[in-house]
Amino acid sequence: MNQKFVFALVFVCLAHIHQSFAQKSQIQLAQNSVGKLQASIANKEEVKKQLTIIGEGIKAVEAAQNDKKTKNWPETWSIKAYLSSYVALIDENEANSDKYYGLATEALEKAKELDKYQANSTLIKAAHYNIIIKKQAEGNKAYQQNDFMTAFGLLKQVSDYLPTDTAIAVNVALCAQNIQSYDEALTYFKRAKDNGIKNPVVFQQMANIYASKFESEMAIKILEDGLKLNPYHPFLTNDYINLLLDNEKYTQAAKIIEGSIATEKRNKLLLFLYGYLQQSHLNNSTGAETTYKKALEVDQNYFDALYQLALVYVNNANSSLKDKNKQKFNSYVNRAEFTLLRAHEINPNDKNTIQLLIEIYTRKDRLDKVQELKRKLNEF
Structure with a gap:
């Protein structure tokens, strides 16, 4: 064999071995950086030092990425995804953070594609988690800037990755509401509900969406679920009562109001609602009168209670007139007049x-008062 040929062959083999070693050494350097970073995180070292460690690792992994052989190794892209994603989280320079966020996202997709035997699953999962946290930060920022479409797209991915986090699910639902995607809003409110959230606002919002879709029974059921977790909560209770009234479930509404009044005896709104329910739907003028008076004990200047109490007296006067009981008629008319004047x-x-007072003064033949009040009406 020619001596020069043998020498050349040996040189080529040595060069190949050196190149292979160099490839592996770059990956080894990058892996060492991962280890150093994890130790630095555990020791709570300052961000500047962590960025220096990451910089060394990224330099090595980029060299491996540009090599013909190691560019297709799943380790190369897994390490790059992890290191880049961590820069995206900790770098206070927004432009640099965004740059590495993009690099991490691209590297993660490449790593998933190449890692067929899941040998790098730990790094891939860690990178994915870091990217999700970055998306959450970006989503929250978009929400604060009223860019609800962007916020929804980002936070939805976060919630789908962390489905048991109720706060994120609620934020996604609120974004969906703001872009009028009500079915999506229900999906994420329901996710929060199924994972144990107790916040009454969630139940209110779900009920409102169901009511807007004319799914009254579902709206009622949701409010009932909310009240089980938040007994006698004023806003939930009021929504529940109003929904029952809207759907003509008067007896059920009355029971709820009675229970609420027992714990909130000086809640004038509840007292007013109970009086109105008895007056308008349960044909109980005596109960209505008593309840309106209780509301006025809480607030003597409660206009709505005064007006409805006057209507009770007017209706009683009309009934007395039909029964030809003039004494009762006069008594109720006088009570109505006094209450309406207040x-x-x-x-x-x-x-x-004013119109009711005109009718009363017309019955009493007080034409001076009638004219005075009519003039006032014409001034409006």
Whole structure:
């Protein structure tokens, strides 16, 4: 054999071995950086030192990435995804953080594609988690800037990755509401509900969406679920009562109001609702009168209670007139007049109050008062 040929062959083999060693050494350097970074994180070292460690690792992994052989190794892209994703999280330079966020996302997809035997699953999962946290930060920022479409797209991915996190699910639902994607809003509110959230606002929002879709029974059920977790919560209770009234479930509404009044005896709104329910739907004028008076004990200037109490007296007067009981008729008319005058004093521009007073003074043949009040009506 020619001596020169043998020498050349040996040289080529040595060069190949050196090149292979160099390839592996770059990957080894990058892996060492991962180890150093994890130790640095555990020791809570400053960000500047962590960025220096990452910089060394990224330099090595980029060399491996540009090599013909190691560019297709799953280790190369897994390490790059992990290191880049961590830069995206900790670098205070927004432009640099965004740059590495993009690099990490691309590297993660490449790593998943190449890692057929899941030998790098730990790094891939860690990188994925870091990217998700970055998306959460970006989503929250978009939400604060009222860019709800962007926020929804990002936070939805976060929630799908962390489905048991109720706060993220609620944020996704709120974004969906703001872009009028109500089915998506329900999906993520329901996710929060199924994972144990107790916040009454979630149940209110779900009920409102169901009610807007004319799914009244579902809306009622959701509010009932909310009240089991938040007994006698005022906003949930009021929504529940109003929904029951809207759907003509008067007896059920009355029971709920009675229970609420037992714990909130000086809640004038509940007392008013209970009086109105008895007056308008349960044909119980005596109960309505008693309840309106209790509301007025809480607030003597409660206009709505005064006006409705006056209506009770007017209706009782009309019934007495049908029964030809003049004494009761006069008594109820006088009570109505007195109550309406109090209401008129509180809200002198209410047309319904003035109109009722005109009817009463017409019955009493007080034409001077009738004319005075009619003039006032014409001024509006």
